[in-house]
Amino acid sequence: MTQAASQTSFHPALTEGRVAVITGAAGGIGLATAKRLAERGMKLCLADLAGPALDAAADAVARIAAKGESDVIAVATDVSKPEEVRRLKDTVYAAFGEVAVLMNNAAIGNGGGPWENYDRWRQLLEVNLWGVINGVQVFAPAMIAQRKSGAIINTGSKQGITTPPGDTAYNVSKAGVKVLTEAVAHQLRNTPDCQITAHLLIPGYTFTGITGAKPGDAKPDAAWTAEQVANFLLQGMAAGDFYILCPDNAVARETDNRRMQWAMEDIIKNRPALSRWHPDYKDAFEAFVKR
Template identity: 50%
Template sequence: MHPALAKGGVAVITGGASGIGLAAARHLARQGMRVCLADLGAERLEAAKAALVAQGAARDAVMTVPTDIGDRAQIVALADRVGADWGAVNLVMNNAGMQPGSSIFDAEGNWERILNVNMLGIIRGSQIFAPRMIASGQPGLIVNTGSKQGITTPPGDPAYNLSKAGVKVFTEALQHALRNMPDCDVEARLFIPGFVYTPLTAAGRNEKPAEAWTADQVVDFLFASVGRGDFYILCPDNEVDRRTDEKRILWSAGDIAENRPPLSRWHPEYGELFKEWLKA
């Protein structure tokens, strides 16, 4: 187990009222950590806290702070509140995100909000919490939730892809900076879920698709990977295995190295070649 996840430690989870965030809170509460849930909606947060308490968490070991991570001042207020009430933070899981859909010319008017929440929210969360975590001298871990769409960037939702590509680049730079700081006991990890059945991905469905993992499955995979020391936590699901993910990523990098058209997997001249290469 990573030393930042020790019993009695403090975890802050954005997007903690449902989905992967709430599943992470359940996991950490079972290990005896104190958990702060940050999300939109006080009622949603209180319902999430009640669920954790019903599953055995101590009421005074669960804090809720309504927070819009698209607003820097609210992230600062979150950090101040946790520090004042519980002291040093050991784990920050920058997990909150949105996926309302987007198009290349922003006909929906979603781009600014998507980038502000999905990318800048994670960047600001890291920038605000990390110096405090370093100064505490305690073991610390920052987990930033990215996406496979931020690596292979499939067509269809460019604003979301861009936001998650930014998370990948930032988290790589963050980990590089942290590991080169003298006397720094704080690390970063890039969390890359597969298809997970959550309110964000349900799309009107009331039952989990067979291809998807549950939020608890992906969280178990996350913390097992953290324990192994993985930086890139690339999660499979019931449809896509590790080998397929690896080959998709390598093909995307090959677009640059071999000077193919961008997104060549979906280009008419390369689509069949990709399928044959994937099988090889």
């Protein structure tokens, strides 16, 4: 964070009676954030695939919301389909009349390497990247036209910055989210009379379904909870941060900074691609991180 944010300080859009739309809200970071915003007195629109998880999430948030069920709607939405995102927007505006916060959070994992799992690649990019594009394209103009404070939050990943070997499809999708969100921030601040801010949430290792957590599993010591990420998000927004880079219980911000710097210097110093994992650079990287 650029500065420490008080626990009692909040982004101006996060005020009682205003409306937040969260995709991927049936669990994990999306649900944790919805609960935190409900505690703030906000109205919530939870979007996710239809099913018991979305229904249970809506019930849980309604128990927190100031006016109970009347402050919460659940809209079954496949974010990869623009017509469903348009229907989501129409539904929330019909129910609540405005949107103060849009959190494009829906995502899936387990894509594959560069020449593996072609169909899964397409599915993952349609959800993780096109889902965010659809959300921005559909909601941003209407939010700007409200001429009120607001925020667009897109959930990225450290894997979209350091791009480690393994799930290349996921890395590509989250790298795209980073680039898109940076452009959104630039466009918003150069739009006359616009009071909408953009934020890139970059979780660390978080104990959620996308990282393999299953009901009943014990949280690994290294991981943060979804609730910790949600709290860190709100603190970062209060501080005015664009890049909200979360630590976890194993990796401190200083280590993240070193990893990202090394990745960028692959280009500057003309090292081999992904040299952090290249045997010829193993010792140099370890020394760089410890320096």
